[in-house]
Each structure stands twice: as C-alpha cells, then as structure tokens.
Amino acid sequence: MRHTILAAGLTTIAGAAFAQTPVLTVYTYDSFIPDWGPGPAIEAAFEETCGCDLQFVGAGDGAALLSRIRLEGARSGADVVLGLDTNLTAAAAATGLFAPHGIEAPGLTLPVSWDDPLFLPFDWGYFAFVHDTSLQDVPGSFEELAASDVSIVIQDPRSSTPGLGLLLWVQKAYGDRAGEIWEGLSDNIVTVTPGWSEAYGLFLDGEADMVLSYTTSPAYHLIAEEDPTKTAAPFAEGHYMQIEVAGVLAGTDQPELARAFLAFMLTEGFQSVIPTTNWMYPAALPAEALPEGFETLIQPGQALLYDAGEAAAVRDGAIETWQRALSR
Amino acid sequence: MERTGAVLAALVALAVLGPLVAVAFAAEGPGRLGPADFAAIRFTLLQAALSALFSVLAAIPVARALARRRFAGRRLLVAVMGAPFILPVIVAVLGLLAIFGRAGWLNAAFEALGMGTVSIYGLGGIVLAHVFLNLPLAVRLLLQAWLSVPSERMRLAASLGFSDGDMRRHFERPILCAVLPGALTIIFLICATSFAVALILGGGPRATTVELAIYQAFRFDFDLGRAALLGLVQVLICLAAGLLALGLVRGGEMGFGLDRPARPWPGDGPVARGLDVLSIVGASVFLLLPLLAILLEGLAALPGLPSQVWEAALRSIVVALGSTALTVAMALPIALFAAGGRGRGGVEAVTALSISVSPLVVGTGLFLILFPIVDPVPLALPVTGLVNALVALPFILRALIPAARAAEAGQGRLADALGMTGWTRLRLAILPRLRRPLGFGAGLAAAFSMGDLGVIALFSSPGEATLPMEMYRLMGSYRTDDAEGAAVLLMLLALALFWAFDRGGRVDAVA
Numbered sequence: 001m002r003h004t005i006l007a008a009g010l011t012t013i014a015g016a017a018f019a020q021t022p023v024l025t026v027y028t029y030d031s032f033i034p035d036w037g038p039g040p041a042i043e044a045a046f047e048e049t050c051g052c053d054l055q056f057v058g059a060g061d062g063a064a065l066l067s068r069i070r071l072e073g074a075r076s077g078a079d080v081v082l083g084l085d086t087n088l089t090a091a092a093a094a095t096g097l098f099a100p101h102g103i104e105a106p107g108l109t110l111p112v113s114w115d116d117p118l119f120l121p122f123d124w125g126y127f128a129f130v131h132d133t134s135l136q137d138v139p140g141s142f143e144e145l146a147a148s149d150v151s152i153v154i155q156d157p158r159s160s161t162p163g164l165g166l167l168l169w170v171q172k173a174y175g176d177r178a179g180e181i182w183e184g185l186s187d188n189i190v191t192v193t194p195g196w197s198e199a200y201g202l203f204l205d206g207e208a209d210m211v212l213s214y215t216t217s218p219a220y221h222l223i224a225e226e227d228p229t230k231t232a233a234p235f236a237e238g239h240y241m242q243i244e245v246a247g248v249l250a251g252t253d254q255p256e257l258a259r260a261f262l263a264f265m266l267t268e269g270f271q272s273v274i275p276t277t278n279w280m281y282p283a284a285l286p287a288e289a290l291p292e293g294f295e296t297l298i299q300p301g302q303a304l305l306y307d308a309g310e311a312a313a314v315r316d317g318a319i320e321t322w323q324r325a326l327s328r
Numbered sequence: 329m330e331r332t333g334a335v336l337a338a339l340v341a342l343a344v345l346g347p348l349v350a351v352a353f354a355a356e357g358p359g360r361l362g363p364a365d366f367a368a369i370r371f372t373l374l375q376a377a378l379s380a381l382f383s384v385l386a387a388i389p390v391a392r393a394l395a396r397r398r399f400a401g402r403r404l405l406v407a408v409m410g411a412p413f414i415l416p417v418i419v420a421v422l423g424l425l426a427i428f429g430r431a432g433w434l435n436a437a438f439e440a441l442g443m444g445t446v447s448i449y450g451l452g453g454i455v456l457a458h459v460f461l462n463l464p465l466a467v468r469l470l471l472q473a474w475l476s477v478p479s480e481r482m483r484l485a486a487s488l489g490f491s492d493g494d495m496r497r498h499f500e501r502p503i504l505c506a507v508l509p510g511a512l513t514i515i516f517l518i519c520a521t522s523f524a525v526a527l528i529l530g531g532g533p534r535a536t537t538v539e540l541a542i543y544q545a546f547r548f549d550f551d552l553g554r555a556a557l558l559g560l561v562q563v564l565i566c567l568a569a570g571l572l573a574l575g576l577v578r579g580g581e582m583g584f585g586l587d588r589p590a591r592p593w594p595g596d597g598p599v600a601r602g603l604d605v606l607s608i609v610g611a612s613v614f615l616l617l618p619l620l621a622i623l624l625e626g627l628a629a630l631p632g633l634p635s636q637v638w639e640a641a642l643r644s645i646v647v648a649l650g651s652t653a654l655t656v657a658m659a660l661p662i663a664l665f666a667a668g669g670r671g672r673g674g675v676e677a678v679t680a681l682s683i684s685v686s687p688l689v690v691g692t693g694l695f696l697i698l699f700p701i702v703d704p705v706p707l708a709l710p711v712t713g714l715v716n717a718l719v720a721l722p723f724i725l726r727a728l729i730p731a732a733r734a735a736e737a738g739q740g741r742l743a744d745a746l747g748m749t750g751w752t753r754l755r756l757a758i759l760p761r762l763r764r765p766l767g768f769g770a771g772l773a774a775a776f777s778m779g780d781l782g783v784i785a786l787f788s789s790p791g792e793a794t795l796p797m798e799m800y801r802l803m804g805s806y807r808t809d810d811a812e813g814a815a816v817l818l819m820l821l822a823l824a825l826f827w828a829f830d831r832g833g834r835v836d837a838v839a
Contacts, residue, residue, distance in 0.1 A: 030797075031804040035636055057705060061804075063547040070550050071354075071695060077703060091550070151430070156527060158544040190430065191449050191531045194524050194543070197803040198418055202528075204808050205422065206431030220806045279806065315548075323364070323533045 023053045024257045026246075027078040029065055030058040031278075038277040045269035052257055061195065062161045062244070066092055073097070074251045079258045082122065082246035082265075086305065087164055089119050089245060090312035099250040101262050107284045108266070110243065111303040119245035122265050123280040126239035126300050127165045128232035129210040130203070130217045141236040142170060146184030153190050153199045153208040157319055160195045161242070166212050168311060169240030171318045172304045178318065182325035189326070215239065215297050220279045223293045231298070238302030244280065333665025336658050337675045343718055344681045347693020348563070352556035354696050359553030361561075365541055369561060372537045375451060375526060376519035379458030380512045383466045386459060387511070388504065390611040391470030393604035396593040405608075406471070407827050409615050410464040414775035414822045415622075416796045417461075417524045418803075419815040423618030424448075424457055424529075426625070433617070449531035457525045462515045463615065465723070469514075472727055472765055473507040476734060486594040495594060506730070510676075513573035514726055517566055517684045538562060542686045559689040566684030570677030622815055629813030637814050640798040641821060644778055647713045647794060648825055651777040652770050654717040659724040659769060664758070666725070667732035676725050682718040690715060708792050716777035723776070724769025728762060735761035771830030775822040795821070 033039040033056050043054045057078070059068040066088050069081055074097065084092055092098060098118045108114055110124055129145070129152060131138060139145035145152070155163030171178045190208045193199040203211035210233065221227040246265060248258040264270055268289075271282035275291050282290075306314065394406060412420055427433050428448040435445045448456065477499060485495065523539035538558055545555040593600075666675045682690075694711060698704045704711070735758045743757040759766075781796045793801065795818050802811035 030801055034793075034798075034801050034805070035634060036805055036807065037801075067546055067550060067692075071692065072699060075699075077705075156533070156540070159527075159540065159547060164548070186532075189532060191528055192533065193528050194540075195804075197800065198421075198524070198528060200806070201418070201422060201803060201808060201811075202425065202429075205425060205429065207425060207429050217806070224806070326532045327534050 021051070021053050022254055022257055023055055024050070024079050024254055024261060025055050025057060025077055026080045026082050026261070027057050027059055027065060027068065027076075028081075029061045029083040031061075032056065032083060033058045036277065038273045041273045041277070042270050045273075046261060046264050050257060050260060050264075052254075054261070062088060063159075069097060069249075070095055076249055076251060078249055079252040079254045080246055080248055080261055084119070084245055084247070085161060085165075086241075086243045086245065086308050087161065087168065087311045087315070089116065089247075090308040092247065093118055093308070097249055097251065098247045099252070099255070101248055101259060103259065103263055103266075105266055105284070109282070109284055109286060112241070112243075112305055116245070116308070119247045120262055120265065121243045121245050121283040122270070123274045123278055123283050124241055124243040125214040125216050125280040126241055126303070127162060127169055127212060128215040128217075128235070128239055128298070128300075130213045130230055130232050131210040133229045133231050135209055138233050140234065142173065142181050142185070145188060146181060148188070150188060150210060151190045151208040152185075152188050152210045152212070153202045154192055154212045155196055155199050156192045156194055157322060160193075162196050162199075162212055163192075164315070165240055165242050167318045167322055168306055168314070169237075169304060171314055171321075172240060172306060173237035179321045179325050182322055186326050192326075214242075214280065215300065216275075216279050216281060216294075219275070219293050219297055222296065223276060223291065228296075234298045234300060236301075238304045239300035240304045243283070243305070331665075333661035333663070333668075334675075337662050337665065337678055340658065340662075340718060340721060341678045341681060343714075344685050344690065345563070347690045347697065348556060348559045348685060350693040350696040351552050351559065351689055355551075355553035355556055357553055359545075359551060359555070359557035361554070361557060364536070365538075365554075365558065368536045368538050368541045371535065372520055372526075372539075373565070375454050375458070375530075375535075375537070376516045376522070378451070378455050379462065379519040379522075380516035382455055383459045383462040383515050384470075384508060384511050386463055386611070387466035387470050389603065389607040390463070391467045391474060392500070393607040394467070394471055395474035396596070396600075397604050397608070403831070405612065406468075407830065408619070408823065409611065410468065410772075410775075410826060410830075411619050411819060411823055412461050412615055413464040414772070414779045414826065415461075415819060416779050416781060416799070416815075418800075419622060419819070420461055420618070421457060421525060421528055422815075423622040424460055426621035427617050428453075428456065433621070449529060451530070451535070453529035453531070454522075454526050454535060457529050458515075458519045458522065460615065460618065461525070462518060463611065465518075466511050466515060467611070468768060469511045469726060470504075470507055472768065473503045473730070475764065476731065477503070482594060488594075490594040492597060492600055509573040510726055510730075513569050514680065514683070514722060516569055517680060517722075520565055520569075520684060521562065521686055539686055539688075542688055546688055546692065555689060555692075559686055562684050562686060562689075563681060566681055567677065569684075570674075570680055574674065574677065619819070622812070622819060626812035626814075626816035629809045630816055633810060633813050633817065636793070637795070637798050637802075637810070637817070640793045640795045641817055643709065643792070644795040644818075645821065645825070647709055647716070648774045648777040650710075651713040651716040651720065652774040652829070654713065655720045655724055655773040656766065656770050658717065658721055659728055660762075660766075662721075663725055663728040663732045663762075664754075666729045667736045676722070676729055679725055680722040683722050687715070687719075705792075709794075712794065713777065716780055717773065719780070720769075720773035720776050723772050724765075727765035727769050731762050731765040732758065767830050771826040771828070774829055775826040778822040778825055779818060 031037055039056050046054050059065045062083050062085055065083055069076055100117045101120055103120060105120060110121060114121060139148050139150055154166055157163040157167040170181050174181050199211050200213060202208060215232045218230040218232055221230040246262060252258050266284040271285040274280060274282040275294060425432060438445055521539050523537055526535050526537045527540060538561060542555050542558045545551045662675060666672045695704055739757040743753045748757060779796060799811050799814040802814055
C-alpha cells in the first residue's frame with residue numbers, strides 16, 4: 001500500500017514537471033502504431049517542431065475507431081482522429097463531434113478533387129485483386145472473373161472496411177446489375193473472412209488464386225521481401241478507391257496543436273513515411289517522390305468513388321443484395 | 329468459505345451482465361431484430377449443437393483409451409493434445425487449413441494419388457474446426473471423470489471377472505451420464521459465440537452467426553440497442569442450455585477410495601486394445617498435425633522477431649499469471665459453495681454466462697462503465713486480466729465442482745464427525761482431492777489468458793500490447809513470416825504455462 005502511495009506521489013510530481021509540454025492525443029488504427037508502422041517516424045518528425053508530446057492511441061481498425069469516438073462522445077480524450085475512410089466520414093460528420101479543419105490543401109495528389117470541410121486525406125489506394133504472377137488467364141473485369149474458375153478470398157462488408165470497399169466497387173460499376181454480378185462470383189469465392197489480415201493470410205497460404213487487397217500490396221513484397229512474384233489485376237470497370245482521412249475533434253483542448261498536426265500531415269515529413277510503412281499512396285506527394293518499386297504498380301484507367309453521402313445511402317441496400325446473392 | 333462462494337458467483341454474474349445493461353442504456357432506443365438476425369440465431373444454434381455433439385462423441389473413445397492405457401509419453405501427449413483449445417482462433421484455423429485446405433497436405437496427398445480434391449468450406453468445415461478446437465477440452469473433462477474412479481472399485485470389478493460389457497454397464501455409462509451434459513453444454517456455449525471460425529470456414533454469408541451480427545451492429549451501424557438485444561439473446565441461449573443440462577444430469581456416484589493407484593483394467597482384451605490404439609493415434613494425428621504445420625511455418629522466424637514481440641510476450645505472461653491467480657481465488661469458494669448443498673448446481677450456469685456473452689459486448693460495456701470515471705487506456709492490462717479470469721472461470725468450475733462434490737461425499741462426513749472445520753477441514757479433507765482438477769483448471773486459465781485477444785483491442789495504447797495483439801498487428805501489416813513466428817512463440821508459451829500448472833494432467837500421479 002505504501003508503495004502505491006509513493007508511486008502515486010511520484011507520478012503527480014512527474015506530471016507537474018511535464019505540465020509545460022502540451023500533449024496531443026491522436027486516435028488511430030492499430031497497424032499505424034508499431035515500430036514497423038508509420039507512427040514512430042511521424043511522431044519523431046512532428047515532435048521536432050511542435051514543442052509537444054504526440055501520443056498515438058490504437059483502437060482496432062477504421063470502423064472500430066469511429067465506434068470508439070462515438071462511445072466516448074463529447075468527452076473524448078482524443079484531439080485528432082486519424083484513419084477513417086470516405087465510407088465512414090458521413091457517419092462521422094453526422095455525430096457532430098468533428099470541427100472544421102480550416103486548412104487550404106492545394107498540394108493534394110489524389111486522382112479526385114477534395115473539398116471536405118471536416119476531414120483531410122493523408123493517404124489513399126485502389127482496391128484490387130492481388131495474385132501470383134504465375135496465374136494463367138488473369139481476369140480483366142468482374143464479368144471475366146465470374147465466367148472464369150479463378151478462386152478468390154474476400155472480406156465481409158459487415159465487419160471489414162476492404163469488404164465494404166469491394167461491395168461499393170461492384171455497386172458503383174454495375175448499379176442495378178450488382179446482384180447478377182455477385183451471383184456470378186459466388187462460385188469463385190472460396191470464403192469470406194472477417195477482416196483483411198485473415199484473407200491475405202489465406203491467399204499467401206495458397207487457399208485462393210486471388211485476394212481482395214490494394215494495387216499497392218505488391219510493392220510490399222517487392223520492396224520489403226524482394227519478391228517480384230505478386231501483382232494486381234487491372235479491371236476494365238476501373239478501380240474503387242479508399243481515401244484515408246483525419247479530422248480534429250470539436251471537443252479538443254488543443255485546437256491549435258491539432259490543426260498544426262493536420263497541416264504537418266500534408267508535408268513531406270509525414271507523407272514520405274507512408275509508402276513503405278502503410279503501403280498506400282501518400283495524399284500529397286508527387287509521383288516522382290515515391291520510392292523505387294512503386295513505378296511497377298498497375299495504374300487503373302478510371303478511379304471509382306462514391307462521395308461520403310452517397311456511400312452511406314447505398315450501403316444497406318448493397319449489403320442486402322450481396323447477402324441474398326451469396327446465400328443462394 | 330461457502331458464503332464467499334455465493335457472493336463471488338453473484339459478483340461474476342454482475343460483471344458479465346453489468347456491461348450488457350450498460351450497452352443497452354447507452355442505446356438511443358430499443359433495438360429491433362430483423363429476419364437476418366433470426367436466420368443468424370438459427371444458424372448459430374445449429375452449428376453449435378452439431379459441434380458440441382461431435383466433439384463429445386469423438387472424445388469418449390479417446391478419453392477411455394487414455395484412462396486405461398499406460399505408455400511412454402502419455403503425460404506429454406495429454407498436455408500437447410490440449411494445445412488447439414488455447415490457440416488464438418486465427419492461428420488454429422490457419423493450422424487446420426494447412427492440412428485440410430485447398431492447398432493443404434490432405435489435398436496434396438489426394439492429388440498425388442490421382443483422386444479428386446475435397447473442400448473444407450461449409451457447415452462441415454465449421455464443425456470440423458470446432459471439433460479440432462474443443463475435442464481437447466472434451467477429452468480432458470471425460471478423462472477427469474474416468475480418473476476419479478477409485479481403484480478399489482476397479483479391483484472389485486477385476487476380482488468379479490468383469491468383461492468389457494460389464495465395465496461399460498457398471499462404470500462407463502454412469503460416468504458418461506454424469507459428465508456428458510456438462511461437457512456438451514460448455515462446448516455448445518463456446519461454439520455459440522464463435523465468429524471468425526464460422527465465417528472463414530463457413531464460406532460466406534450463409535454462415536452468419538449472432539456474434540457477427542453483433543459486430544455489424546457495433547461497427548458499421550453503431551446500433552447499441554440491437555447489439556444489446558443480440559447480447560441478451562446469447563444470455564438466453566446460455567440459460568436455456570444450462571437448465572437443459574441440469575435436467576439431464578444423473579448421479580454418477582462412484583463411491584470413495586483410499587487414493588491408491590489404479591490396477592490394470594478389468595475386461596481388457598485384444599479388441600479393446602486395438603480400439604484404444606486406433607483412438608489415440610487417430611486423435612493425435614488429427615490434433616497434432618495442424619500444430620506441426622504451424623510450428624514448421626513459424627519456427628524459422630522465431631529468433632528474428634522484433635523486440636516489441638518479446639516485450640509483449642513478457643507482458644502477456646504477467647497478465648496470464650495474474651489472471652490465473654484471480655480465477656483460482658474465485659473458483660475455489662464457488663466450487664465449495666456449489667458442492668456444499670443440493671440445488672446449488674445453478675451457480676455453475678450463472679458463471680457460464682461469461683463465455684456465452686459476446687466479448688465485444690462485455691468490452692464495450694466495461695468501457696462505457698469505466699469511461700466516465702477513469703481513463704480506461706492505462707487500465708487495459710488489468711481489465712484484460714479480469715475479463716480473461718471471468719472467461720476461464722466456467723472451465724475450471726466444470727472440472728472442480730464434480731471433484732468437490734465427490735470429496736464432500738467421501739470425506740465430508742468423516743471430517744464433520746471428527747469436528748474438523750474451516751481451513752483445517754479444507755486442507756486435510758477436501759483440497760487433496762481437488763489437486764488434479766485445480767491444476768488442470770489453473771493451467772487452462774493461464775494458457776487461455778495467454779492466447780486470448782480479449783478486450784484489450786478496445787482499450788489499447790502503444791506500449792501495452794499483448795502477444796496475441798502484437799501477432800494480429802504483424803498480420804495486419806503484411807508481416808506474415810513474423811506473425812507466424814509470433815504464433816509459434818504464443819503456442820509454446822501457452823503450452824509451457826499449461827504444463828507448469830497441469831503437469832500433464834497428473835495422469836500418472838497416485839492421487
């Protein structure tokens with residue numbers, strides 16, 4: 001007991017000593033934080049200039065992150081949320097918990113225009129089916145895939161962000177014909193996993209010919225493992241995008257610092273860390289500045305994306321169509 | 329001690345149901361269940377019932393064989409065979425797929441022989457995986473019951489010249505009648521909250537379980553009302569299963585002996601021997617091959633694991649030990665209370681709530697309760713330890729209560745007649761008979777806490793990750809090789825902890 005009191009006392013003293021250094025708390029998804037993720041390098045770069053202590057807090061994946069913010073409500077300990085995607089921002093905006101960022105961002109290198117007053121993008125990617133280069137007769141569209149006997153692993157749109165991305169991809173490309181496409185795909189689908197990790201693990205273990213992932217996934221194998229045998233299949237319909245964003249919470253006690261962090265997010269100190277830690281395209285870095293190896297990735301002809309409001313509106317119907325088609 | 333047990337059981341129920349109520353109160357309105365939810369409930373019940381049935385049926389010959397055979401490495405086999413039960417689900421699934429998957433050893437063998445391929449995906453795959461995960465638990469529960477038969481009885485049977493059939497009639501049937509309902513129930517409950525196994529091996533949305541519906545409600549819909557309602561459905565399923573099991577339990581009193589070692593089995597013969605060899609070899613191959621596959625894939629990466637993984641491993645060991653101490657401290661008084669009088673079997677059903685309620689509901693509910701009072705992030709590890717202890721409690725009780733009852737029946741009256749009370753009575757009369765189930769339960773609690781992702785994912789902060797969580801992080805960052813190495817580390821540590829407490833089930837021990 002005495003030790004506890006002593007420890008509590010020391011903590012208080014230590015807390016007082018650090019009181020001059022403001023703390024910026026950033027909630028993010030789990031894979032952002034580890035040594036091999038973008039977190040540590042970004043923390044070091046920002047702390048060099050901000051005169052603050054940047055603390056990342058992990059909360060599952062993108063969808064779990066939003067649930068966490070909603071659970072905490074206006075009393076949230078977070079100043080910034082980093083890692084929502086455009087399929088979640090409508091719901092996030094509707095909570096009223098986010099404040100306008102007020103930042104002009106002319107240097108964005110997204111393939112689409114950006115004018116969201118609450119959220120700023122930090123990276124993006126195209127969903128794609130990744131396969132081994134040894135695969136014969138690689139399908140070039142959903143219709144070809146459905147007609148082929150190529151096997152795929154996908155993620156469940158009810159529990160996974162990439163799963164939801166695939167759902168919206170088919171919906172955006174085929175509209176009313178989405179159900180038909182899913183029925184055609186049903187005999188190609190080996191299985192549906194709860195999240196990206198399980199699906200990618202199954203693919204690497206040889207359970208399926210292709211896995212739903214990103215066009216940037218082969219870059220990991222090429223750069224980190226020097227393995228050039230993974231590639232992504234370009235689809236004629238175009239590829240659906242995932243744009244990952246950050247926003248400032250209205251209840252923050254560090255509004256200046258939070259906005260400074262969002263501004264820093266679009267500078268090179270942050271952006272240049274992204275490609276080889278998060279394995280996505282940075283949102284504000286010209287193509288020439290990408291690391292060697294990224295030039296080998298496929299470049300989709302057309303970028304598909306629902307804006308935040310549309311994505312929220314079509315989601316429930318699309319899930320129902322998916323469920324019906326695959327339950328037959 | 330007994331009163332403490334009743335109070336503790338009530339606290340356990342509160343710790344499980346409190347979070348559920350907290351989630352319901354945070355909801356903006358009452359939840360409603362749609363047709364998809366009812367389909368999910370039906371599917372959950374179906375797959376859980378089939379999984380429990382097959383796990384227990386397969387366990388009967390294996391437990392019988394392990395009880396009556398002596399061979400070198402028996403203790404080690406008993407310990408290692410328990411591994412699937414304590415592995416994180418995704419590791420177990422990947423191990424299983426290495427054998428039964430499209431690119432697995434089985435299909436490779438079929439292909440080499442020019443036969444067609446088999447697909448694991450579908451209801452059959454779910455049941456296969458659940459049997460893989462739960463057969464070890466079923467075997468151990470049945471084995472405990474066999475080992476509790478006093479050797480004096482066996483000697484009597486031998487001197488009466490019992491045949492194999494006589495043994496079945498007078499020993500096996502009463503033992504099974506006593507232990508099967510509980511074993512079936514506990515495995516049914518584990519499978520009823522299954523989510524990743526059912527989805528990955530079920531092959532698609534046909535295999536939607538209640539737990540997945542809860543996930544959806546929390547994550548994308550943020551419909552707390554629906555999540556709480558689905559959590560309540562899980563509680564009702566648990567209570568119904570618990571009541572059913574209580575109604576089915578028949579006394580399996582095997583009497584009491586002087587704890588002398590068992591003699592060779594009466595009624596033994598070549599047929600019985602052949603069947604036992606087949607059971608033990610079959611179960612070993614089925615349970616150990618996937619583990620071997622995991623080991624082969626990950627062993628090479630083990631030495632080069634990032635330092636974060638080793639730190640996480642240390643943290644996990646501390647959490648597991650704390651969690652085990654807590655589990656044992658709760659389990660002993662509750663078991664003594666349950667064994668102390670008639671009509672107290674319901675206590676066990678109450679504590680079983682902790683495995684039947686979705687970890688997501690419990691985690692979220694705890695978060696809602698803690699958040700207004702303290703910052704939950706620094707509490708991540710203690711809360712994880714507490715929740716792991718609650719989840720391990722039903723397993724240890726399942727092993728402990730029958731043993732406590734038997735000890736009470738056999739030694740209790742004598743102890744009372746001698747005027748023994750309190751600690752002396754417990755130490756001299758009861759505890760020596762609880763050594764085996766207590767060691768097993770503590771081992772299970774430790775290993776289980778080691779391997780469980782638990783609620784920490786909801787609370788995590790950078791420096792606080794546990795080993796399972798670090799493994800998931802590696803998987804989520806393409807680092808499959810390191811993740812496989814971490815999985816091997818996790819498996820070895822969990823097994824080592826399990827062995828440290830359980831000592832191979834003490835199957836060769838005198839008492």
